[in-house]
Amino acid sequence: MVTHPDRIVVWPGYFDSKTSRRSGRRVSKNRSVVNPTLDGLAFAARSAGIRKMKREEKTSHPSRPNQQEGRLWISISDAL
Numbered sequence: 001m002v003t004h005p006d007r008i009v010v011w012p013g014y015f016d017s018k019t020s021r022r023s024g025r026r027v028s029k030n031r032s033v034v035n036p037t038l039d040g041l042a043f044a045a046r047s048a049g050i051r052k053m054k055r056e057e058k059t060s061h062p063s064r065p066n067q068q069e070g071r072l073w074i075s076i077s078d079a080l
Contacts, residue, residue, distance in 0.1 A: 012036040038070035
C-alpha cells in the first residue's frame with residue numbers, strides 16, 4: 001500500500017448516492033450524486049480551487065475490488 005503523508009485520496013464511491021454509508025459513502029445522501037466519475041471529481045476539485053492533484057484511472061478501492069473507479073490524490077496544503 002502506498003502512503004503519502006502530504007496527500008489525501010478521494011474515491012468517486014465516497015459521493016455515490018446508490019451506495020450506503022456502511023458500504024463506503026462518506027457524504028450525506030442529499031449531497032451525493034448518482035454515478036460519480038473521476039472526471040467529475042477532478043472538475044469539482046478544480047472548481048474548488050485545488051490545483052495540485054494526481055489522477056489514477058484504473059484503480060479499485062480495497063472494499064470494492066470489482067469496480068475500477070479510479071482515485072484522485074489531492075495535496076493537503078491545497079485542500080485546506
